[in-house]
Amino acid sequence: xxxxxxxxxxxxxxxxxxxxxxxxxxxxxxxxxxxxxxxxxxxxxxxxxxxxxxxxxxxxxxxxxxxxxxxxxxxxxxxxxxxxxxxxxxxxxxxxxxxxxxxxxxxxxxxxxxxxxxxxxxxxxxxxxxxxxxxxxxxxxxxxxxxxxxxxxxxx
Amino acid sequence: xxxxxxxxxxxxxxxxxxxxxxxxxxxxxxxxxxxxxxxxxxxxxxxxxxxxxxxxxxxxxxxxxxxxxxxxxxxxxxxxxxxxxxxxxxxxxxxxxxxxxxxxxxxxxxxxxxxxxxxxxxxxxxxxxxxxxxxxxxxxxxxxxxxxxxxxxxxxxxxxxxxxxxxxxxxxxxxxxxxxxxxxxxxxxxxxxxxxxxxxxxxxxxxxxxxxxxxxxxxxxxxxxxxxxxxxxxxxxxxxxxxxxxxxxxxxxxxxxxxxxxxxxxxxxxxxxxxxxxxxxxxxxxxxxxxxxxxxxxxxxxxxxxxxxxxxxxxxxxxxxxxxxxxxxxxxxxxxxxxxxxxxxxxxxxxxxxxxxxxxxxxxxxxxxxxxxxxxxxxxxxxxxxxxxxxxxxxxxxxxxxxxxxxxxxxxxxxxxxxxxxxxxxxxxxxxxxxxxxxxxxxxxxxxxxxxxxxxxxxxxxxxxxxxxxxxxxxxxxxxxxxxxxxxxxxxxxxxxxxxxxxxxxxxxxxxxxxxxxxxxxxxxxxxxxxxxxxxxxxxxxxxxxxxxxxxxxxxxxxxxxxxxxxxxxxxxxxxxxxxxxxxxxxxxxxxxxxxxxxxxxxxxxxxxxxxxxxxx
Numbered sequence: 001x002x003x004x005x006x007x008x009x010x011x012x013x014x015x016x017x018x019x020x021x022x023x024x025x026x027x028x029x030x031x032x033x034x035x036x037x038x039x040x041x042x043x044x045x046x047x048x049x050x051x052x053x054x055x056x057x058x059x060x061x062x063x064x065x066x067x068x069x070x071x072x073x074x075x076x077x078x079x080x081x082x083x084x085x086x087x088x089x090x091x092x093x094x095x096x097x098x099x100x101x102x103x104x105x106x107x108x109x110x111x112x113x114x115x116x117x118x119x120x121x122x123x124x125x126x127x128x129x130x131x132x133x134x135x136x137x138x139x140x141x142x143x144x145x146x147x148x149x150x151x152x153x154x155x156x
Numbered sequence: 157x158x159x160x161x162x163x164x165x166x167x168x169x170x171x172x173x174x175x176x177x178x179x180x181x182x183x184x185x186x187x188x189x190x191x192x193x194x195x196x197x198x199x200x201x202x203x204x205x206x207x208x209x210x211x212x213x214x215x216x217x218x219x220x221x222x223x224x225x226x227x228x229x230x231x232x233x234x235x236x237x238x239x240x241x242x243x244x245x246x247x248x249x250x251x252x253x254x255x256x257x258x259x260x261x262x263x264x265x266x267x268x269x270x271x272x273x274x275x276x277x278x279x280x281x282x283x284x285x286x287x288x289x290x291x292x293x294x295x296x297x298x299x300x301x302x303x304x305x306x307x308x309x310x311x312x313x314x315x316x317x318x319x320x321x322x323x324x325x326x327x328x329x330x331x332x333x334x335x336x337x338x339x340x341x342x343x344x345x346x347x348x349x350x351x352x353x354x355x356x357x358x359x360x361x362x363x364x365x366x367x368x369x370x371x372x373x374x375x376x377x378x379x380x381x382x383x384x385x386x387x388x389x390x391x392x393x394x395x396x397x398x399x400x401x402x403x404x405x406x407x408x409x410x411x412x413x414x415x416x417x418x419x420x421x422x423x424x425x426x427x428x429x430x431x432x433x434x435x436x437x438x439x440x441x442x443x444x445x446x447x448x449x450x451x452x453x454x455x456x457x458x459x460x461x462x463x464x465x466x467x468x469x470x471x472x473x474x475x476x477x478x479x480x481x482x483x484x485x486x487x488x489x490x491x492x493x494x495x496x497x498x499x500x501x502x503x504x505x506x507x508x509x510x511x512x513x514x515x516x517x518x519x520x521x522x523x524x525x526x527x528x529x530x531x532x533x534x535x536x537x538x539x540x541x542x543x544x545x546x547x548x549x550x551x552x553x554x555x556x557x558x559x560x561x562x563x564x565x566x567x568x569x570x571x572x573x574x575x576x577x578x579x580x581x582x583x584x585x586x587x588x589x590x591x592x593x594x595x596x597x598x599x600x601x602x603x604x605x606x607x608x609x610x611x612x613x614x615x616x617x618x619x620x621x622x623x624x625x626x627x628x629x630x631x632x633x634x635x636x637x638x639x640x641x642x643x644x645x646x647x648x649x650x651x652x653x654x655x656x657x658x659x660x661x662x663x664x665x666x667x668x669x670x671x672x673x674x675x676x677x678x679x680x681x682x683x684x685x686x687x688x689x690x691x692x693x694x695x696x697x698x699x700x701x702x703x704x705x706x707x708x709x710x711x712x713x714x715x716x717x718x719x720x721x722x723x724x725x726x727x728x729x730x731x732x733x734x735x736x737x738x739x740x741x742x743x744x745x746x747x748x749x750x751x752x753x754x755x756x757x758x759x760x761x762x763x764x765x766x767x768x769x770x771x772x773x
Contacts, residue, residue, distance in 0.1 A: 049729065056730060060683075063690045075697065127478035131740055134733045141680045141734075145575075148686060152571055 003082025004072060010087075010094035011068040014147070017098040018061020021105025025054025029112035036120035046119055046126040050112050053133045057105035060144040064097040067151050080156060093150035100143035108136040158488050159464040160429040161755070162450040163457075165422065168443060173421040175442045177409050177758070178237070180423075183438040184759030187460055188425040194413035201406035208400035211247060212764070214254050218383070218390045227526065229394045230766045231401075239402045243395035250396065253386045260379040267372040270355050274368065276323045276330040277354065277361045285358045287332065294337045298351040299328040300344075307347050315342045397764035405760045412758060426755065428462045459484035462755040469494045471536040479740045480750025487596055489748050493739055496585055497537070500738060502544020503581070504731035506567070506685035507692065509556035510724050511545030514538065517724075538728070548685075556720060557692020567682065568689055574682050582678030582742070583621060586671070589746030590614055596747060608646040615639030617671060640665060674742045680734050688727040695719030 033047040068090055069075045072082060082090075115129030164186065168176050174197075180186050276299070287295045300308050302324065308331070312319045318334040330352075335342070356364050415422040427435050432450055439446050453459045461484050463473050472494040482488045505511065518539045521527075527535055549555065552574075553562025559569070567574035590610045597606035619636025622628040647667075648660020698719070699712035744750075760767065 052726075052729060053733070056726075059687065059691065059726065062694075063687055066690060066694050127736075130733055131479075131737055134737050135741075137734075138677065138680070138737075141683045142676075144683050144687075145679050148571055148683070149575070 003084050003087030004074075004079055006084065006087030007068060007072050007082060007090035008074065010091035010098075011065040011074075014068070014094040014098040014101070015061045015065035018064075018101025018105065019058040021102035022055050022058030022061075023105075025057070025105040025107075025109025025112065026051060028106075028109040029054055029116060032113040032116040036116055040120060040123075043119060043123055043126075046123065047116055050116050050119065050126065050129060050133060053112050053130065053137070054105050054108040056137060057101040057108070057140045060140055061097055061101045064094060064144065064147045064151070067148060068094060071151055071154070071156075082156075086154065086156065089154045090151065093147055093154065095147075096143040096150075097140075097147040100140055104136055104140040104143075108133060108140075111136050157464045157491075158482060158484060158486070159462040161426050161453055161459050161462070161484065162429050162432060163424070163453060164427050164432070164435065164448065164450045165424050166435075166439065167420050167422050167447040168439070169445055170416060170419060170421050172443045172445070173414065173423075174409070176439055176446070177412055177423070179438040179442050180435065181405065181409060181758050181760060182233075183434050184757045185431040185434045185438070186423070186425045186427050187755055187757045188412050188414075188423060190413040191415060191424055194415055196413055197410040199407065199410050201403045201410055205400065205403035205407050208247065208396055208403055211251060211254075211396045212400060215250060215386070215390045215396065218386045220391055228762075228764055228766050229397065230768045231394075231398055233767050233769050236398075236402065236405075236760075236767055239399055243393075243399055246389070246393050246395040247399055250386070250389060250393075253382055253389065257379060257382045257386060260375050260382065263375050264372060264379060267368050267375065270368050271365065271372065273352070273355055274361055274365045276325065276328075278365055279323055280361045283358060283360050284354055284356050289337065292337055294335050294341070296333040296335075296351055297331070297354070298333070298344075298349055299330045300350070301327060301348045302329055304348045305329050308344065308349060311342065311344065311347065315339070317342060394765070401760075401762040401765050404762070408758065408760075425758075426460050427757075428464075428755065453484065458753070460755040461752045463488060463490065465490055468540070471533045471540070472497055474530050474533045475537070475736060475739065476750075477754065478736070479744060480748075481752040481754050482748075482750055483752035486750075486752065487592070487748070489592070489744065492588060492592055493743065496588065496743065497735055497739055498540055498544055500581070500585075500681060501537075501541040501731050501735045502546075502548045503578070503681050504684040504735060505541070505545040505688060505727055506548040506552055507554040507556065507688055507727075508546045508549025509554075510688065510692070510720075510727065511542045511547075511549055513720070513724055514545060514728070515542040518542065538732075541731075552685075554685075554689050554692075557689055557694075557696050557723075567685055568693075571682065571686065574685075575679055578678050578681040579675055581681065582675045583617060585678070585738070585743055586617070586674060586746060587614060589743045593747035608642060608649070612639045612642035612646070613667075613671065616643070616668065617675075643667075674745075677742055678738065680738075684727070684730050684734060687730070688723065691723045691726075692720060695723060 029051040033051045036047055037044050066075070072090065073080045111133045115126075115133045118129050119126040166176075166186075277297075287297060289295060309319060311317075312333065316336070316339065320332045320334070322330045322332060324330065333344075354361070412423070415424070427450075436448055439448065461482060463470065463482070465473065465488070469491050473490050475497060476482070476488075476490050476493060502511070505514070518535055522532075522535055522539075525531075551563050553559050553566050559566045565573055590613065594606045594610045597603070597610070615635050616639035619632045619634070619639060622632025622635065625632070643664050644661040646661070647664020648657035651657050651660040695715060699715040702708040702715075703712045
C-alpha cells in the first residue's frame with residue numbers, strides 16, 4: 001500500500017466518524033426539540049440553537065480532512081509522493097479528531113437533550129443550557145487542535 | 157456599577173390604592189415585595205386574560221400571516237388604561253362567530269356521515285318501515301365484502317334465506333336478507349357480513365338523502381360565509397390583542413401584595429434611588445393624601461439590583477445576567493468583561509470579510525426588525541464585535557477565507573505561533589480576573605488573602621511564562637519558585653494541626669493543573685478561527701472548481717453566497733457560545749459569584765402591542 005492511500009483513509013475516517021457523531025447527536029437533540037416544540041411552538045428559535053450545538057464535531061472532522069487533503073496535495077491535483085511511514089503519520093494525526101469527534105458528538109447530543117428539556121420547563125434558562133452543552137465540546141476542540149498541529153508538524 | 161436602592165413604604169387611602177398602583181405600574185419604578193399578612197385584590201382579570209389568550213389562539217388561522225419583520229400595532233397610552241366597550245363587543249362578536257362556525261362545521265361532519273351511510277341504499281324503493289320484522293319474517297340489512305359475496309350466496313341458499321342485492325361499490329355489496337322468523341338466525345359474521353342500522357326510522361331513503369344533501373349544502377354555505385366574516389373581522393381589528401394586554405396589566409395589578417388597615421393600604425417595595433422622584437410624582441398624580449418614606453437597605457436583606465453602566469457596557473449586561481446576576485453591594489463585572497468579550501469574539505471570527513458582512517447584516521436586521529430588550533442588546537454586542545472581527549482579519553490577513561497580505565502572520569501557515577498568541581491572551585485574561593479579585597480583597601481589608609491566593613499564583617504563572625523566554629529564564633525560575641513557596645506555606649492556613657497545614661499546602665499547589673487547563677482552554681480561539689477560515693477556503697475552492705462555463709460561473713456565485721452565509725452563521729454561533737464559556741468558567745471563576753436577582757418593577761410589558769407615550773406620565 002502506498003503512503004498516500006493510508007493518508008486518504010485517515011482523512012476519510014476523520015470526516016466520516018466525526019460526521020456520524022454529529023449526526024447522532026443532532027438527531028437525539030432534534031427528537032427532544034421536536035417534542036418540546038409540539039407543546040411550546042414559541043421556543044423553536046431557542047431550541048434550534050441547542051439542537052445545532054452537537055453539529056460542530058462534523059464540521060471539525062470535515063475541516064481536518066480538508067487540511068490533510070491540502071497538505072498531501074490531493075485537492076490541488078498533484079499529489080505528493082508519500083512513504084508508507086508518512087502516510088501512517090497522517091493517519092495517526094487524523095485519529096484524535098476522528099475518535100473524539102464520534103464520541104463527543106454523541107455525548108454532546110445527550111447533554112443537549114437535557115438542556116432542551118430544561119428549556120421546555122424554564123425558557124429563560126436556555127442560556128445556561130447552552131453553556132452546559134458547550135462544555136462537552138471543549139474536548140472536540142482540543143482534539144481538533146491536536147490533529148491540526150500534528151498535520152502541520154509532519155515533515156514532507 | 158450597581159445602582160443604589162431604597163426600600164420604600166407608601167401609605168395611601170384604601171380607596172386610592174387601585175389608582176395609585178396603576179400610576180406606579182405606568183411609571184415602572186417600584187418592585188413590590190411581600191410581607192407577612194399581605195393581601196391581594198380578587199383576581200378577576202386573570203380569567204378574562206385567559207379568555208383573550210384563547211381567543212387569540214383561536215382566531216390565528218383566520219388572520220393573514222404577519223410578515224417576519226411586521227411591527228406590533230401601536231396603541232395610545234391614554235386608550236390603554238381601561239378596556240373599551242367597542243373592543244369588548246368586537247371580541248364577543250369574534251367569539252360568537254367562532255362558536256357558531258364550530259357548531260356548523262360539526263353539523264356538516266354529521267350530515268356528511270349520514271349521507272355516507274344512506275348512499276348505498278338510495279335505490280331502495282320501499283320505505284324503511286317496510287323492513288321491520290313481521291310475525292313471520294325477519295329482515296337483516298348489511299354489507300359484505302365483494303370477494304365474499306359468492307360465499308354469502310351459497311350460505312343463504314343452504315339455510316333458506318332470501319337475499320336481495322341493493323347496490324355495490326368498490327369494496328362492498330349492500331344486501332337485504334329475509335328469513336322465516338321460525339328459522340334459527342344464521343351466523344354470518346365469520347364470512348365478513350356486517351349488519352347496518354340506518355339512521356332513519358320511517359320514510360323513503362332517497363327522500364331522506366336528498367334532504368340531507370340539501371341541508372349539507374346550506375350549512376356549508378353558512379359556514380363559508382361565517383369563515384369569510386371571521387376573516388374580515390379578524391383582519392381589521394386588533395381588539396383581542398389590546399384587550400389581552402389590558403387584562404394582563406390589570407391582572408398584574410391585582411396580583412400586587414399590600415397590607416391594609418381600616419382606612420389605609422400600605423405598599424412596600426424596592427426602587428432605585430434615582431427613581432424615587434418618579435415614584436413620588438406618580439403617586440402625586442393620583443392623590444395628595446399619602447405618606448412616603450424611604451430607607452437604605454439593611455444588612456442581610458435580599459435587595460434586587462439594577463445595573464447602571466454606560467451605554468456600551470450596558471449592552472454586554474445580558475451575558476453576565478445569563479450566568480448569574482451580581483449581588484447588591486457586590487461587584488459588577490460587566491465593565492471588565494465587556495472589552496475582553498469584544499476582543500475574544502473578534503479573534504474567534506478572525507476574518508475581515510465576515511466582519512464586514514456581519515456589520516452589514518446586523519444593520520439591516522436592526523432596521524427591519526427594530527428589536528427590543530435582550531435581542532437588541534445581543535445584536536449591539538455582535539455589531540461591536542464586528543469591529544474586532546475586521547481588525548483581527550486584517551492583522552492575520554484573512555478575507556472570506558482567503559489569505560492576503562497578513563500584517564502579523566497567517567494562522568493557517570503558522571498555527572503554532574497563533575497558539576502562543578491565544579495562550580498569551582488567556583494568561584492576560586486570567587490575570588485580569590486575579591487582579592480584580594485582589595482589588596476586591598483589598599477593599600474588604602483581606603490583604604493577606606490577596607497575597608496568598610492571588611499574587612502567589614500570578615508569580616507562578618508569570619514565572620513559568622518567563623522561563624520560555626531565554627534571557628529572562630533565571631528571573632522566571634525565581635518568580636515561580638517564590639510563588640510556589642508562598643502557596644505551599646499558606647494554602648493550608650485554614651486547616652487545623654500541622655499535618656492538615658502541610659497537606660493543605662500540597663493540595664493547594666496541585667491547583668496548578670486547574671490554571672494549566674484554564675490557560676490551555678484558550679486554544680479554542682485558534683481552533684475556531686481556523687475553522688472559520690478553512691471552511692471559507694473550502695467554499696472558495698468548491699466555487700473555483702466549477703467556474704469553467706457561464707452556467708458554472710452562475711452556480712459558483714450561488715456557492716459563494718450560500719457557503720459563506722452558512723459559515724458566517726455557524727461561526728457566529730460558535731464564537732458566541734465559546735466566548736461566553738471563556739468568560740463564565742475561566743474568567744468569572746477567578747473572582748465572581750453573582751447570586752443576586754434583577755430589579756423587575758411592576759410595569760406594563762405588552763407582548764402583542766406597542767404603547768405609544770404621549771407626554772405626561
